[in-house]
Amino acid sequence: MLPLHTHGIVAAPVPALLKVLGIAEALSGAYPPGKVAVDLRDGPEVDATALGAAGFAGIVTDGPVERHAVPVHVHSLRDGAVVAPGDVVRVRPGTGMVSNLFRRGANANTLFATERCNSRCLMCSQPPRDDNDGWRVREMLELVPLLDRDLPWLGMSGGEPTLLGDGLREVIGAVATHLPSTGLHILTNGRTFADPGALRWAAPGVGRTVWAVPLYSDVSWRHDHVVQAEGGFDQAVQGIYNLAEAGHRVEIRMVLHALTVPRLKPFAEFVWRNMPFVDHVALMGLEPMGYAKVNRDQLWLDPLDYASDLVDAAFHLHDRGIRTSIYNVPLCVLPRAAWPLAQQSISDWKNTFAPACGGCDVRGRCCGFFASAGEGWRSRGIKPVNGGHHGG
Amino acid sequence: MGERIAFKEMAAFRPVTPGYALMPFRFARLPGRQEVLLTNEVGEFAFVADADLRALVAGTLDRGAPAYDELASRHFLAEGNPGAVTRMLAAKYRTRKSALRGGPALHLFVTSLRCDHSCAYCQVSRQSPDKSRYDMSPATARAAVDRMFEVASPALTVEFQGGEPLLAFDRIRQVTDLVLERNQAEKRDVSFVVTSTLHQLDAGMLAFFRQHGFKLSTSLDGPAWLHDANRPTPGRDGHARTLAGIALAREWLGDAQVAALTTLTRRSLDHPEAIVDHYVENSFRSVFLRPLSPYGFAVRAERRIGYGTADFLAFYRRAFAHILRLNREGTRIDEAYAAILLTHILSPFPTGYVDLRSPAGAGLGVLVYNYDGSVYASDEGRMLAEMGDTTFRLGSVHQPWQELAGSDAMATILGAGVAEALPGCADCAFLPYCGADPVHALATQGDPVGHRPTSAHCAKHTGIFQMLFDYLADGDPGTMRTFLSWVTHQDRDSLAGGAC
Ligand code: SF4
Ligand code: SF4
Numbered sequence: 001m002l003p004l005h006t007h008g009i010v011a012a013p014v015p016a017l018l019k020v021l022g023i024a025e026a027l028s029g030a031y032p033p034g035k036v037a038v039d040l041r042d043g044p045e046v047d048a049t050a051l052g053a054a055g056f057a058g059i060v061t062d063g064p065v066e067r068h069a070v071p072v073h074v075h076s077l078r079d080g081a082v083v084a085p086g087d088v089v090r091v092r093p094g095t096g097m098v099s100n101l102f103r104r105g106a107n108a109n110t111l112f113a114t115e116r117c118n119s120r121c122l123m124c125s126q127p128p129r130d131d132n133d134g135w136r137v138r139e140m141l142e143l144v145p146l147l148d149r150d151l152p153w154l155g156m157s158g159g160e161p162t163l164l165g166d167g168l169r170e171v172i173g174a175v176a177t178h179l180p181s182t183g184l185h186i187l188t189n190g191r192t193f194a195d196p197g198a199l200r201w202a203a204p205g206v207g208r209t210v211w212a213v214p215l216y217s218d219v220s221w222r223h224d225h226v227v228q229a230e231g232g233f234d235q236a237v238q239g240i241y242n243l244a245e246a247g248h249r250v251e252i253r254m255v256l257h258a259l260t261v262p263r264l265k266p267f268a269e270f271v272w273r274n275m276p277f278v279d280h281v282a283l284m285g286l287e288p289m290g291y292a293k294v295n296r297d298q299l300w301l302d303p304l305d306y307a308s309d310l311v312d313a314a315f316h317l318h319d320r321g322i323r324t325s326i327y328n329v330p331l332c333v334l335p336r337a338a339w340p341l342a343q344q345s346i347s348d349w350k351n352t353f354a355p356a357c358g359g360c361d362v363r364g365r366c367c368g369f370f371a372s373a374g375e376g377w378r379s380r381g382i383k384p385v386n387g388g389h390h391g392g
Numbered sequence: 393m394g395e396r397i398a399f400k401e402m403a404a405f406r407p408v409t410p411g412y413a414l415m416p417f418r419f420a421r422l423p424g425r426q427e428v429l430l431t432n433e434v435g436e437f438a439f440v441a442d443a444d445l446r447a448l449v450a451g452t453l454d455r456g457a458p459a460y461d462e463l464a465s466r467h468f469l470a471e472g473n474p475g476a477v478t479r480m481l482a483a484k485y486r487t488r489k490s491a492l493r494g495g496p497a498l499h500l501f502v503t504s505l506r507c508d509h510s511c512a513y514c515q516v517s518r519q520s521p522d523k524s525r526y527d528m529s530p531a532t533a534r535a536a537v538d539r540m541f542e543v544a545s546p547a548l549t550v551e552f553q554g555g556e557p558l559l560a561f562d563r564i565r566q567v568t569d570l571v572l573e574r575n576q577a578e579k580r581d582v583s584f585v586v587t588s589t590l591h592q593l594d595a596g597m598l599a600f601f602r603q604h605g606f607k608l609s610t611s612l613d614g615p616a617w618l619h620d621a622n623r624p625t626p627g628r629d630g631h632a633r634t635l636a637g638i639a640l641a642r643e644w645l646g647d648a649q650v651a652a653l654t655t656l657t658r659r660s661l662d663h664p665e666a667i668v669d670h671y672v673e674n675s676f677r678s679v680f681l682r683p684l685s686p687y688g689f690a691v692r693a694e695r696r697i698g699y700g701t702a703d704f705l706a707f708y709r710r711a712f713a714h715i716l717r718l719n720r721e722g723t724r725i726d727e728a729y730a731a732i733l734l735t736h737i738l739s740p741f742p743t744g745y746v747d748l749r750s751p752a753g754a755g756l757g758v759l760v761y762n763y764d765g766s767v768y769a770s771d772e773g774r775m776l777a778e779m780g781d782t783t784f785r786l787g788s789v790h791q792p793w794q795e796l797a798g799s800d801a802m803a804t805i806l807g808a809g810v811a812e813a814l815p816g817c818a819d820c821a822f823l824p825y826c827g828a829d830p831v832h833a834l835a836t837q838g839d840p841v842g843h844r845p846t847s848a849h850c851a852k853h854t855g856i857f858q859m860l861f862d863y864l865a866d867g868d869p870g871t872m873r874t875f876l877s878w879v880t881h882q883d884r885d886s887l888a889g890g891a892c
Contacts, residue, residue: 120397218465220472224405228397234476241479266465273436273466273740274480295399315888320739320880337888 005099008077009064012093016072017101017139018058019146022085026056033057035146037072039085058091074098088146090139101139102147109147110155111140111171117160119189120228121214123255123299125289128159137167144174147182155185162192165201173204184209185251191232193239199246210279211243212251216260218270226259237274244277251280256329257292257299261306268316281317283310285328287370288377296376303333304381311338331366333381343367360384410455412469415481419445420821422858422865429861434484435736435824436466439865484740488824491742491749491757494545498746498758500771501536501567502553503528504560505763508591508625527560528763535789536761537570541578542793543759549744551585553771555763558592568604585609589630590637598644605649608641610634612652612674614660614667622657635674653680653728656707658699664711672718672725680728681711683852685772701848705855712859719874719884731878733860736825738879746770748827748853750817752809755786755802765789767796769805772831783840784831805830808840816844822857 018037023046026038037058038051048059052069059068060083061075074083074091077098083089086104091097102109114136117128147154154175161168175184184205190213192198202209213236217223220233227233240250252271254260260267264283271281285303286292292299303310310326311334317324318341326334326342334342344367351368360366362385369378416433427439440448440459447453448469453460455471463469470477491497505526528536540548550571552564568584575582584606601608613619616631623630641650654660654667671679683704715727732745746753747770755769765788768774773784783804786796796802808830811817817828832849833842844850863871877884 120399122399219461220476221402221405225400225402228399230405231473234473237476238479241483263461263465266462270465274484276740319876319882319887 002103003079003082005097006077006079006082007096008074008098010072010074010091010093010096010098012058012072012074012091015090015092016057017088017090017142017146018072020060020083020085020087020089025085027054030149031146037070037074037089039083041080086148088143101143104148108155109151109153110157111143112136112158113140113156113161113168113171114159114163116163117158117189118163118191118229119160119232121291122226122228122259122295123257123286123290123292125287125292126157126159127290134167137164137171140171141174144171145178147179149179149181151179151182153183153185154179155187157187160189160192161186162188162198162201169201169204172202172209176204176208182208185212186210187212187253188239189214189227189232189236190239190243191229191235193242194235196242199242202243202246202248206247210249210251212253212282213240213243214253214255215240215267215271216254217263218267219263222259222263240275240278244275249279250275250277251282252278253282253284255284255286256301256303256306256310257286258301259299261301261309264306264309264313265316268313271317272320272322276320276322278322281322281324283314283324283326285367286377287328288373289370300377302381303329303379307333307335307381311335314338314341328367328370330368330379330382331362332360332383332385333379339365354378354382356382356384358384359386361386406455407472411451412453412464412471413474414449414451415467415470415474415477417468418819418821418823422861425862425865427865429821429865430463430468431821431824432466432468432481433824434467434481434488435740436468436484437737437861437864438462438466438468487740488742491744491753492751494547495543496755496757496759497543497545497547497744498549498551498753499536499540499543500551500553500758500760501528501533501563502555502760502762502774503533503557503563503567505555506559507554507556508559508589526555526763528563528761529765530566532761532763532765532789533563533567534570535765536767537567537574539759539761539767539789539793539796540571541574541580545580547581547583549583549585551587553587556589556592557586558588558590558597561592561597565600568600572604583607588637589634590641591625591630591633593637593640598640601641602644606645607649607651608645609651609653610638611655612638612671613654613657614663615670618660618663618667621659622655638674647675651678651680652676653682656681656683656704658703661699661703661707664707665714668711668714668718668725672723677724678726678728678731679715681708682729685775701851701855704852705859708856709859716871716874719877720870722885724877724883726878730856730860733825733856734875735879737860737864738875747829750809750811750823750827752805752828752830754784754809754829754831755797755805756809759786759796761789767791769801770831772835773801776831776835779835781834783834804840808833808842814841814844816850820844820854822853825857826853 019031019035020037020039022039023043026036033055034057036056037060038056039060040046041060041062048065048068051059056070058070058072063075072091077083082100083098087100088102090099090101114133115129115131175182186209188211215236216226223233224230243250286299314324314326324341331339331342344365352371353363353368357363417430420429422429428442428445429437429439431437444453444459464471467477467481557564571582584604586606587609590610612634613622619631620628638650660667668679684698712727715725718725732743735743746757749757754773758770760768760771760774762768762774767786767789769784769786777785784801786799786801809828811823811826811828814828817823829849830840834840836848837843873884873887876887
C-alpha cells in the first residue's frame with residue numbers, strides 16, 4: 001500500500017502544485033511548462049539549466065544537482081515511489097512535505113471537495129468538520145487542468161460537495177473544459193438538490209456526471225435516523241427527482257448494516273417502482289471507520305447473516321434491468337451466483353486480507369477487507385474458497 | 393475524527409403523536425382468501441389482514457406493526473411531511489399514463505376489405521373480386537399518411553389490416569413508400585406490421601417486408617381440425633396454408649417477427665391444452681387467447697359459436713394452469729394477455745397495448761383509416777360502423793387531425809373512456825391495471841358508459857384479475873419466476889432471483 005505523503009528536500013519559493021512528467025512527455029507540450037516538474041530520476045542525462053530556460057517549473061532528482069534554473073527543486077525523497085511521472089503533487093518548502101494528489105493509473109482518483117456536511121450519518125467513515133475550507137475549491141481548480149486527459153472517471157467526495165455552491169459549479173466546469181472525455185462520479189447526499197435552484201451548480205455536469213446519492217430505506221424515518229437529519233429522506237428523494245428531470249444520471253447507494261438490512265428487500269422493490277431510471281444501485285458493506293466505530297453496537301451485522309437478503313435484493317433489481325453491484329462484501333460469504341455482481345472495490349490503498357485468505361483461490365477477485373478493520377469487524381464466515389464446490 | 397456528537401434515536405425522526413395521512417387506494421376481497429387486496433392509484437399492491445385494513449382507515453394502525461412499514465413503503469400512507477411521497481406518486485402516475493403524451497402511436501390502415509376466407513366470426517370482410525369498391529384508393533392512402541404525421545407521437549406503428557391486406561399488396565407498398573418518404577424529414581421511430589392469413593405470401597412480398605423490418609401477425613386457432621372448422625376456406629386447407637405461411641415468414645424475417653393469435657369459438661373451449669400445445673409444437677413463445685368479439689358476424693353467429701364469460705374464464709384458467717406447468721418444465725411460452733396485465737401489475741411502466749387503457753386507447757392511442765376514407769377511433773369502432781352505428785367515426789381522412797380530434801366521436805370517448813370516472817370502475821381495486829372500453833360498452837350495452845355489473849368486459853377482467861392476484865398471493869416461487877420472465881421479456885432460466 002503506497003503512502004500519499006513523503007518528505008524530502010524541497011527548494012521552492014512558495015508551496016506549489018505540480019504535474020510530474022518524464023522528459024519526453026514534458027517536452028510534448030500537453031501541459032503548461034509553468035506547472036510541470038520534470039522527473040529526472042532514472043532518465044537520460046538532461047541539462048537542468050536548459051529546462052529552466054524552457055520555462056519548466058521544477059525538477060525532481062534523486063539527489064542534489066550542481067546547477068539548474070528552475071524555481072522548484074525536489075530531491076532526496078524518503079520514499080521515492082510516492083511520486084511518479086503522471087502524478088500531481090503538492091510540495092511545501094518549509095516542511096519538505098510532498099503530497100500526492102493524483103496518481104496516474106490508480107483504480108480511483110477522487111477530488112476531496114469539503115469536510116463540511118449537513119448530515120451526520122451514524123456510519124460516516126469520514127466524520128465531517130465545520131472548518132472553513134474554501135481553499136479546497138482553489139486547489140481543485142488548480143489541480144483539474146493537471147490531471148491526465150484520458151482519465152475515464154474522476155470521483156468527488158467529501159463531506160458534502162454541494163455545500164460548495166458556486167464553487168462546485170466552477171470545479172465541474174473546469175472538468176468539462178479540461179477533461180472533456182472524463183466522467184464525474186460525485187458522492188452527494190442529494191439534499192441540496194431538493195431546491196431546484198441548486199441545480200445550477202450541477203448544470204455544467206449534465207451528460208458527464210453520475211450523482212451517487214445514498215438512500216438507506218424505503219421509509220423516511222428509518223433513513224432520517226441513519227443520516228441523523230430530519231427531512232433527509234424527503235430532500236434526498238426530491239433531489240434525486242430534480243437531478244433526473246434535469247437530465248443527470250443518478251446512482252443509488254445503500255450501506256448494509258443492522259439498521260438498513262431489515263428492509264433491504266422492500267427497498268429494492270421501492271427503487272424499481274419509484275426510480276427505475278437510476279443508472280446503478282450500489283449495495284455496500286460497512287466501512288469500519290469514523291462514526292461506524294463509535295456506533296458499532298447499533299450497526300454491526302455479520303455479512304454472513306445478511307448475505308441471503310442482500311442477494312435477493314440485488315437480484316430483484318438486476319432481474320428488472322437495473323444495473324446493480326455489491327461492494328465490500330467478501331466473496332466467501334456470498335453465494336457463487338452473486339459473484340458476478342460483486343466488485344473488487346476497495347481502493348488500492350485501503351484493502352487488505354485476512355490470514356485465512358492466503359490459501360484462497362479467488363483472492364484476486366475478492367474485495368478483501370478495509371485495512372482499518374480489526375478482527376471484530378470480520379465475518380465469521382471467512383474461509384478460503386477452493387475448487388468448484390463452494391456456494392451458499 | 394470529527395466533532396463528538398450525540399446521536400439521536402429513531403423515534404426522534406417521527407412525529408411525536410403517531411399519525412399518518414391516507415393516500416388514495418382501493419381494496420378488494422378475493423373469493424376464498426382471508427387477506428384483503430389493496431391497490432393504490434399508481435398500481436402498487438399489498439395484501440393485508442382485514443384487521444389491518446380496518447385500523448388503517450380508522451387512522452389507528454400501529455406504527456410498530458409490520459403492515460405499517462409495508463403500506464408506507466408502497467405509499468398507501470404517508471407519515472410526517474407527505475411532500476416526497478406525493479412527488480413519487482405523481483411521478484409514477486405520469487409514467488403510467490405516459491402513453492397519452494404523444495397521442496395515437498398505432499395507426500391501422502385498412503387497405504382492403506377483400507378476403508378469401510369466410511370465417512364464422514368475421515366482422516367485416518368481403519369476398520369480392522371488385523378491387524375498386526373494397527380497396528383503399530391512392531388518394532385516400534396519401535391523406536391517411538398525412539393525418540398520421542400530424543400526430544405528435546415520436547414512435548409510430550403502421551399496421552396493415554383487412555380483409556386480407558396481402559390481396560392488395562400494392563397498397564401496402566404504396567403506403568410504406570409514402571411513410572418512409574415523409575419520415576426522412578420527420579425522423580419518427582416507425583415500425584410496420586401486417587395482420588394477415590399469410591396464405592398469399594410470395595418471395596416478392598417477403599423481400600419487401602424484410603427490407604423494411606415488418607412484423608407479421610396471423611391467426612392460428614389451434615390444431616387443424618379446430619382451425620379449419622373456425623376458418624373455412626374453399627380448399628379446406630386453411631390451417632396447412634397458415635403453417636406454411638408462418639414457416640416461410642420465419643425463414644425470411646426471423647422467428648421474432650412472426651406472431652399468432654387465437655380466436656376462441658365455443659368449439660375451442662373444450663380444448664385449452666390442445667390449443668396451447670399446438671402453439672408450443674409450432675415453436676411459438678406466446679399464445680394470445682382471445683375471446684370472440686361482439687361485433688359483426690360474430691353477433692349474428694352468436695347462437696352457433698358464442699358462449700358466456702363464465703365459460704371463457706373456465707377455459708382460460710385451465711389454459712393458464714397448463715401454461716404455467718409448461719414453463720415450470722422448461723418450455724418458454726406466455727399467454728400474451730396475461731403478460732400485458734402482469735406488466736401493469738408488477739412494473740411501473742405502461743404497455744403499448746391500446747385495448748385496455750384509461751383513458752381509453754380508442755382515438756387516444758390508435759387511429760383507423762378505413763379503405764373508404766373514413767377515420768375511426770378503433771378497429772372495433774369501424775366494425776360497429778359496418779353494423780350501422782357510426783358513433784366512433786371521427787370523420788374523413790381529408791379532414792385535419794385537429795378537426796378529427798375535436799369530433800363528436802372523440803367527445804363521446806372522452807366522456808365515457810376514463811375508467812377512474814366510471815361507475816363501478818371508480819371503486820374497483822383492479823382499476824389501475826384495467827381500462828375503459830366505451831366502444832365495447834356501446835356495442836353490447838347500448839351506451840358508451842355501460843353498466844359494470846352486467847358487462848362482459850368487466851366480468852372477463854374481474855375474473856382474470858382475481859386469478860392473477862390469487863397466484864400472486866400464493867407466491868409460489870416457480871410461478872413468480874415465470875411471471876417475472878414474461879414481464880421482463882427474459883428467459884426464465886436467465887433470471888437469477890425470480891421472486892415478484
Ligand atoms: S477467504 Fe479472503 S480472499 Fe477468499 S473470498 Fe474470503 S475474504 Fe475473499
Ligand atoms: S371494467 Fe370491471 S374490472 Fe375493470 S376496472 Fe372496471 S370494474 Fe374493475
